[in-house]
Amino acid sequence: MHILAADGAVDPALSNLSDNLVLGMIVVYAVALFLFVFEAAYGRRESLKDTRLVAVGAEAGERADGLQVNLREQEPEAKASRHLLGRIGMAVTVLGLLVNLAQIVTRGLAADRWPWGNMFEFVVAICMCGVAAFLFAALRYRAHYLGAFVLVPVLLLLGVAVRWLYSESGPVVPALDSYWIAIHVSALILATGAFMVSGSATLTYLMAERTEAKKALGEQVNAIAAKLPSAALLDRLAHRMIVLAFPLWTFGVIAGAIWADEAWGRYWGWDPKEVWSFITWVVYAAYLHARATAGWQGKKAAWISLVGFACLLFNFFGVNYLFSGLHSYA
Amino acid sequence: MTEPTATPPSAPALSPLGWARWAWRVLTSMRTALVLLFLLALGAVPGSLLPQRRVSVEEVQNYYLDHPDLAPLLDKLSLFDVYSSPWYSAIYLLLFVSLAGCVLPRAAAHYRLVRARPPKTPRRLDRMPYSATFDVDASPEEVFGEARTLLRGHRIADYGDSLSAETGYLRETGNVVFHLSLVGLLVSLAYGSFFGYRGNMLLVEGDAFANTLTSYDAFYPGTAVDPAGIQPFWLRLDGFEASFVEEGGKAGQAESYLAEVTYRESPDSPEQTHELRVNHPLRVDGAQVYLLGHGYAPTFRVTDPEGRVVFDQAVPFLDRGDGNFTSDGVVKVPDIAPEQLGFTGVFLPSATSDDSGDLVSDFPAARNPVVVLKGFVGDLGLDSGNPQSVYQLYTKRMEEIGDSPPLAVGDRWELPNGAVVEFTGYRDYVSLQVTSDPGRPYALASAATAVLGLLCTLFVQPRRAWVRAVRREDGRTVVEVAGLVKTEGTAPLRRFHELSTQLNGRLRRSDRRAGTEKE
Numbered sequence: 149m150h151i152l153a154a155d156g157a158v159d160p161a162l163s164n165l166s167d168n169l170v171l172g173m174i175v176v177y178a179v180a181l182f183l184f185v186f187e188a189a190y191g192r193r194e195s196l197k198d199t200r201l202v203a204v205g206a207e208a209g210e211r212a213d214g215l216q217v218n219l220r221e222q223e224p225e226a227k228a229s230r231h232l233l234g235r236i237g238m239a240v241t242v243l244g245l246l247v248n249l250a251q252i253v254t255r256g257l258a259a260d261r262w263p264w265g266n267m268f269e270f271v272v273a274i275c276m277c278g279v280a281a282f283l284f285a286a287l288r289y290r291a292h293y294l295g296a297f298v299l300v301p302v303l304l305l306l307g308v309a310v311r312w313l314y315s316e317s318g319p320v321v322p323a324l325d326s327y328w329i330a331i332h333v334s335a336l337i338l339a340t341g342a343f344m345v346s347g348s349a350t351l352t353y354l355m356a357e358r359t360e361a362k363k364a365l366g367e368q369v370n371a372i373a374a375k376l377p378s379a380a381l382l383d384r385l386a387h388r389m390i391v392l393a394f395p396l397w398t399f400g401v402i403a404g405a406i407w408a409d410e411a412w413g414r415y416w417g418w419d420p421k422e423v424w425s426f427i428t429w430v431v432y433a434a435y436l437h438a439r440a441t442a443g444w445q446g447k448k449a450a451w452i453s454l455v456g457f458a459c460l461l462f463n464f465f466g467v468n469y470l471f472s473g474l475h476s477y478a
Numbered sequence: 479m480t481e482p483t484a485t486p487p488s489a490p491a492l493s494p495l496g497w498a499r500w501a502w503r504v505l506t507s508m509r510t511a512l513v514l515l516f517l518l519a520l521g522a523v524p525g526s527l528l529p530q531r532r533v534s535v536e537e538v539q540n541y542y543l544d545h546p547d548l549a550p551l552l553d554k555l556s557l558f559d560v561y562s563s564p565w566y567s568a569i570y571l572l573l574f575v576s577l578a579g580c581v582l583p584r585a586a587a588h589y590r591l592v593r594a595r596p597p598k599t600p601r602r603l604d605r606m607p608y609s610a611t612f613d614v615d616a617s618p619e620e621v622f623g624e625a626r627t628l629l630r631g632h633r634i635a636d637y638g639d640s641l642s643a644e645t646g647y648l649r650e651t652g653n654v655v656f657h658l659s660l661v662g663l664l665v666s667l668a669y670g671s672f673f674g675y676r677g678n679m680l681l682v683e684g685d686a687f688a689n690t691l692t693s694y695d696a697f698y699p700g701t702a703v704d705p706a707g708i709q710p711f712w713l714r715l716d717g718f719e720a721s722f723v724e725e726g727g728k729a730g731q732a733e734s735y736l737a738e739v740t741y742r743e744s745p746d747s748p749e750q751t752h753e754l755r756v757n758h759p760l761r762v763d764g765a766q767v768y769l770l771g772h773g774y775a776p777t778f779r780v781t782d783p784e785g786r787v788v789f790d791q792a793v794p795f796l797d798r799g800d801g802n803f804t805s806d807g808v809v810k811v812p813d814i815a816p817e818q819l820g821f822t823g824v825f826l827p828s829a830t831s832d833d834s835g836d837l838v839s840d841f842p843a844a845r846n847p848v849v850v851l852k853g854f855v856g857d858l859g860l861d862s863g864n865p866q867s868v869y870q871l872y873t874k875r876m877e878e879i880g881d882s883p884p885l886a887v888g889d890r891w892e893l894p895n896g897a898v899v900e901f902t903g904y905r906d907y908v909s910l911q912v913t914s915d916p917g918r919p920y921a922l923a924s925a926a927t928a929v930l931g932l933l934c935t936l937f938v939q940p941r942r943a944w945v946r947a948v949r950r951e952d953g954r955t956v957v958e959v960a961g962l963v964k965t966e967g968t969a970p971l972r973r974f975h976e977l978s979t980q981l982n983g984r985l986r987r988s989d990r991r992a993g994t995e996k997e
C-alpha cells in the first residue's frame with residue numbers, strides 16, 4: 149500500500165478570511181433585523197401593490213377606464229407595515245447575502261472543494277438560501293414584511309453554527325467526494341431555505357389570525373401584532389413557498405437516492421437520515437392534501453406545515469447527533 | 479372521483495353491497511388519504527429510533543443484550559423490521575389502494591374532459607368567481623378577434639355570442655402521472671426485492687473472487703432469486719491505496735480510497751481493469767460491485783518445532799472503528815501436531831506508546847505496524863461440525879500460553895513448545911458489496927416521472943375563461959369577461975383581470991383610432 153501525502157490543500161489566508169466573513173455577515177444580518185423590527189413596530193400600515201397573491205388588489209368595482217370588476221369572494225386585504233428604515237433593511241439584507249456568499253466561496257476555494265461538507269457549512273449555506281428565498285418572496289410577492297421573522301431564525305442558526313458546529317476547513321471524507329454533493333445537497337439546502345421562509349410566514353400567520361380574531365371581538369391589540377399583514381395573505385405566501393420547496397425537496401431526495409446507489413450500493417436503505425427525509429416529505433404532502441380537504445384548510449393545515457418544519461429540523465440536528473448512520477457528518 | 483372537498487358520507491343502514499360501496503367511498507376520500515399519510519409518517523418514526531435488522535443485525539443483537547425484557551416484546555410488534563412489518567405494509571397498501579381508487583376515476587374524467595370541447599358559456603357570467611364588463615364601439619367580431627389573440631394557448635370554442643376558452647389541462651395530467659408514478663415506484667421496489675440480491679465479502683490484495691454463493695461472507699437473496707443462477711463474473715484485487723490527511727487538525731481523516739481490480743464478465747470473456755473507488759462502483763453484467771471499506775490483513779508464518787512451515791498467509795483483522803485502525807483478529811493454525819495453535823491478536827498500524835505507556839495506534843496508515851498476540855494450544859474445534867466464525871477463537875478446549883511481546887515486521891515469537899510465529903508483514907484488504915437489483919431502472923423512471931408530474935400539478939393553473947360580446951341598441955358593444963379556476967384561492971384570478979384590462983385597453987385604443995379617422 150502507498151500512502152499518498154495529502155497535499156494539505158487548505159489555503160490558510162483564504163480560510164482565515166472566510167472565518168472573518170462569518171462574523172461580518174452576522175453583524176450585517178443583525179443590523180438588518182434591527183431595521184426590520186423597527187419597521188414592524190413603527191411603520192404605517194399601507195396597501196401593497198401587485199403582490200401576485202390577490203386577484204385585483206384594490207381595483208374591484210368601477211375603474212377609471214370604464215371596467216366594472218366583480219369578484220364573487222372577498223379578497224384578503226393586502227396591507228403591511230411600511231417604513232423607510234425597512235427599505236434600508238432590505239438593502240442591508242442584500243449586503244448580508246453577498247457577505248454570506250463570499251464566505252461560502254472563500255471557504256470552498258480555501259479547501260478547493262464544494263463548500264458544503266459538514267454541519268457548519270450546511271448551516272451557513274442554509275442561512276444563505278433562507279435569506280435568498282426571503283429576498284425572492286420580497287421581490288415577487290412584496291413580502292418584505294417577513295424580514296424580521298426570517299432573520300431571527302437565520303441569526304439563531306448562525307449563532308449555533310459558530311458556537312457549536314464550527315469546524316476548520318479541510319478536505320471531506322471520500323464518500324462526500326462526488327459531483328452529486330453539488331446536486332443533492334444544493335437542492336435540499338435550497339428547499340430548506342424556502343421551507344424556512346414558509347415556516348416564518350406560517351408562524352406570522354398564526355399570530356395574525358389571533359390578532360384578527362381579537363379585533364373581531366373588539367379587543368385591544370398591541371403594537372407589532374396590530375401591524376401584522378392580513379392572515380389570508382400570509383397563509384397564501386406560506387403556501388407558495390411550500391409549493392416552491394416541495395418539488396425541490398422531492399428532487400433532492402431522489403438525487404440522494406441515486407447518489408446512495410452509487411456510494412453505498414443501495415438507493416434506499418432506511419438509514420435514519422433517509423427515514424426523516426421521507427417523513428418530512430410525507431408531512432408536507434399531507435399539508436398539500438389538507439389544503440384540498442374540507443375542514444382542514446387554514447389553521448389546521450398551518451399546524452401540519454409546522455410539524456413538517458419540525459421534522460426538517462429534527463432531520464438536520466437530531467439525526468446527525470442522536471443516531472449513528474452512514475449519513476452522520478457531525 | 480370523490481371531490482377533494484367531499485366529506486365521507488355518513489354510514490347508511492344498507493345491504494352488504496351498500497356497505498361495501500360506502501367503505502370504498504370512505505377509503506378513497508381525501509380525508510382518509512390524509513389520515514393514512516399521517517400514519518405513514520408516524521409509523522416510520524420507530525424505525526429510526528430502534529435498530530433495524532436490515533440495517534444492522536448486530537445492533538439488534540446488542541439491543542437484545544441491553545434490554546432483555548423489552549426486546550422480545552418489541553420484536554413481536556415487528557419493531558426491528560418496521561418497514562417490512564405487517565402493520566406498516568398495511569398502512570402503505572391501504573394508502574396505495576386509496577390512491578388508485580382516488581386517481582383512476584379522476585384520470586378517466588380528465589380523459590373525457592380533454593377530448594370534449596370547452597363547455598358552453600353559462601348564461602350568467604356575473605356569478606363566476608371573476609367577472610368584468612365594459613363597453614366599446616368595436617364590433618363583436620373585433621372583440622372576439624382581440625380576445626383570441628389574448629387567449630393564445632387556450633383551447634377555444636365559439637358559441638356565437640361568446641367564446642369559451644380552457645387551458646391548463648397539464649395540471650390534472652400531472653396529478654395523475656405523479657400519483658401513478660408513486661404506484662410505479664412501489665412496484666419497482668417490490669420487483670427489485672423479489673428478484674435482486676446483495677452479498678458482502680472481504681478480499682485481500684492479490685486474491686480473486688468468483689461470483690458464486692460460496693464466495694460470500696454474507697448473502698441476502700430476494701425471495702425469487704436462484705442462487706445458482708447469479709451472474710458468473712470474476713474479479714481480482716490487484717492493489718489498494720488509501721490516503722489520509724497527514725497533519726493538522728484533520729490529521730487521520732481519510733481522503734481517498736482506490737482499489738485496482740481486474741475482472742471478467744464471464745469465465746470466457748477477456749480481462750478488463752477498473753479503478754474501484756467510493757462513488758465509482760464497478761458495473762458488470764447487471765450487478766454492481768462497491769467498495770465499502772478496507773482494513774489490514776497481517777501476514778504470519780508459523781513453523782512447527784521440526785522447522786516445517788505449517789502456516790503462511792494473510793489474516794484479515796477487523797477495524798475497531800477508533801479512527802486509527804486498531805484491528806482485532808484471530809489466527810487459527812490447525813495443521814500442526816500434536817496440539818493445534820490459535821491466537822487472538824491486535825494490529826496497530828502506527829504503534830506508539832500513549833501517556834500511560836500503553837501501546838496504541840495514532841494514525842490510520844501503516845507508519846509503524848505492530849502486532850501483539852495471545853497464544854492458545856489445544857483443540858480449535860474445527861471438526862465439531864458446527865460452522866465457526868473466522869473472527870472468533872473458541873477457547874473452551876484450549877489452554878492459554880501467554881502474550882507475545884509487541885512484534886514489528888520481521889519479528890519472531892518462539893512458543894514454549896518450540897513452534898515459531900513470525901509476523902512477516904501485512905496486506906490491505908477491501909470489503910466489497912455486490913448488488914443486483916433489476917428494479918433499479920424502473921424505480922428511477924418512476925421517480926423521474928413523479929417529479930415531472932409534480933411540477934405540472936403544482937405550477938400549471940387550469941383556467942376557464944369566457945368572453946361574451948353583444949351589440950346594444952345604441953350601437954355600443956357590451957363585453958363581458960369571466961373566469962373560473964379550479965385551484966384554491968382568489969390569487970389565480972389575477973390572470974382574468976389581466977385578460978379583461980388588456981382587452982379593454984386594446985379595444986379602447988382601436989375606438990380612439992376609429993374616432994380620429996372619422997374626424
Ligand code: HEM
Pocket residue numbers: 430433436437440482505506507508510511515573574576577578580581653657660932935936
Ligand atoms: C403516497 C401517497 C400520496 C402522496 C405522497 C401524495 C402527494 C400529493 C401531492 C404532492 C399533491 C399535490 C398537491 C397540490 O396539487 O397542491 C397531491 C395532490 C392530490 N392528491 Fe395525492 N398523494 C398521495 C396519495 C393520495 C391519495 C391516497 C389520494 C386520494 C384519496 C390522493 C388524492 C390527491 C388529489 C385529489 C390531489 C389534488 C388536490 C388538489 O386538487 O389540489 N393522493 N398529492
